[in-house]
Amino acid sequence: MKKSEPEDFQIYLKSTPFIDSDSPAIVFFTRTHTAGARGDIEKGVRLFYAVRDGIRYDPYNIALRPEAFRASNILKKGSGYCVAKAVVLAAAARAAGIPSRLGLADVRNHLSTERLRSIMKTDVFTYHGFTELFLDDRWVKVTPTFNLSLCERFGVKPLEFDGRKDALFHPYDAKGNRHMEYVRDHGAFADVPFELIVREFRKSYPEFFSEEGEMTVGSFEEEALRERKR
Numbered sequence: 001m002k003k004s005e006p007e008d009f010q011i012y013l014k015s016t017p018f019i020d021s022d023s024p025a026i027v028f029f030t031r032t033h034t035a036g037a038r039g040d041i042e043k044g045v046r047l048f049y050a051v052r053d054g055i056r057y058d059p060y061n062i063a064l065r066p067e068a069f070r071a072s073n074i075l076k077k078g079s080g081y082c083v084a085k086a087v088v089l090a091a092a093a094r095a096a097g098i099p100s101r102l103g104l105a106d107v108r109n110h111l112s113t114e115r116l117r118s119i120m121k122t123d124v125f126t127y128h129g130f131t132e133l134f135l136d137d138r139w140v141k142v143t144p145t146f147n148l149s150l151c152e153r154f155g156v157k158p159l160e161f162d163g164r165k166d167a168l169f170h171p172y173d174a175k176g177n178r179h180m181e182y183v184r185d186h187g188a189f190a191d192v193p194f195e196l197i198v199r200e201f202r203k204s205y206p207e208f209f210s211e212e213g214e215m216t217v218g219s220f221e222e223e224a225l226r227e228r229k230r
Helices: 007-012 024-034 039-054 071-077 082-095 114-120 148-154 194-204 220-229
Strands: 100-109 124-135 138-142 180-189
Touching: 024 039, 024 071, 024 082, 039 082, 039 124, 039 148, 071 082, 082 100, 082 124, 124 180, 124 194
Parallel strands: none
Antiparallel strands: 100 124, 100 180, 124 138
16 A cells, blocks of 8 residues: 555544454464465455455354454354455455455345255345455445355356455356346445444344354255256
């Protein structure tokens, strides 16, 4: 980031309660995956792939508790849903000196399973999370949600990132069928708006979570594989 940028831009470099970029786990992860990288763009690209494939996507892996949304805890667990993975990428980017923030939007997701759709009662994923990275003097939007192995099971092209262009979900799968579209943008945040997300999740998916904030368990990848074999 250039010195000429306004002082309040620093909020996107600071460690926060959820995007805890100064935690030992995040710092170690960042250093490991950016060692030898030349410049912020290469660092950002490396971190994207490290989060995309190093943390398994699991939409059944959501707990409405503050500690479950903290980057270092998500990294340790090794799995999480879209917001969780976006939080880890944001934290790693800040640890690498790259300004970052959390983007939230409602998306219509056709990349799902029959069981998940029956529980959610909709194909709209409210407050889906992605990451915005400040690279080459501009904000670039990127989502590390779907790991490579999951894409292979669904027959979806994995998302690629070059550090220069936005990399959100492909609108079509490998066969040309529509599988993702953004329907409402909720803006960008310097830290996780935890209470807002919890309120909207409980309102949108009343059967998804228990009173304690736990959710119905399952194996998303196994469900995807079974459905694809039919």
